[in-house]
Amino acid sequence: MTRARLAGLLLAVAACGRPAPEPPPAGIGRTVAVLPPANRTGDALLVAGTSLLEKYALGTDRVTVPDVVASEARLQLARRGFSVVPADEVERATGGHGPISADAAADTAARANLGGLALYVEIRRWEPDAPTHPAFVLVALTASLVDPESHRIVWTANRPASPVATPGEVVIGAAYVTAARKVMEEVLAPLGTLGP
Numbered sequence: 001m002t003r004a005r006l007a008g009l010l011l012a013v014a015a016c017g018r019p020a021p022e023p024p025p026a027g028i029g030r031t032v033a034v035l036p037p038a039n040r041t042g043d044a045l046l047v048a049g050t051s052l053l054e055k056y057a058l059g060t061d062r063v064t065v066p067d068v069v070a071s072e073a074r075l076q077l078a079r080r081g082f083s084v085v086p087a088d089e090v091e092r093a094t095g096g097h098g099p100i101s102a103d104a105a106a107d108t109a110a111r112a113n114l115g116g117l118a119l120y121v122e123i124r125r126w127e128p129d130a131p132t133h134p135a136f137v138l139v140a141l142t143a144s145l146v147d148p149e150s151h152r153i154v155w156t157a158n159r160p161a162s163p164v165a166t167p168g169e170v171v172i173g174a175a176y177v178t179a180a181r182k183v184m185e186e187v188l189a190p191l192g193t194l195g196p
Helices: 005-017 051-057 065-081 085-092 102-110 172-191
Strands: 031-034 046-048 117-127 136-147 152-165
Touching: 005 117, 031 065, 031 085, 031 136, 046 065, 046 172, 065 085, 065 117, 085 102, 102 117, 102 136, 117 152, 117 172, 136 172
Parallel strands: 031 117
Antiparallel strands: 117 136, 136 152
16 A cells, blocks of 8 residues: 555544534633643654754744744634734743643733733644655644633643644645644634634
């Protein structure tokens, strides 16, 4: 069996067995601060700025999967009608370091007075099927909206490990970006329909 057929089969099987995330309760806040995601994979998950050429000759900033996931979360939430706290405000409040738990996310958001809810994302698994020309990236993560005042999780979506198709991508960095876009769109879909 070819790698492409195997990847297609894995994607079909995974899609059938994954439960849909629960919709949020009525009346949740519409302002969200997207905090830096927690990377639990044990891998740096670099997207760009990794090579000597990028780092020294081109001056490319180092970009990781958590950076891309946070960016995609902000975009998806804004499209769904949420008011998203600007990334630079969150950066100042967190120093670029992600909280280690939903409770820590509530603490960070409350201390910084970011307003609204805090989105805490925990990346548990992020593995491409191949180092080049990846057909898919295996992704597991949890996204939670936390109320900073009460420390209560008001909504959560748990995505068990399953493949995310990355057709046509040649390098890992591009596959990671494609996977992040698709996963955050999928996970945050219950929060509302996409706007114009």
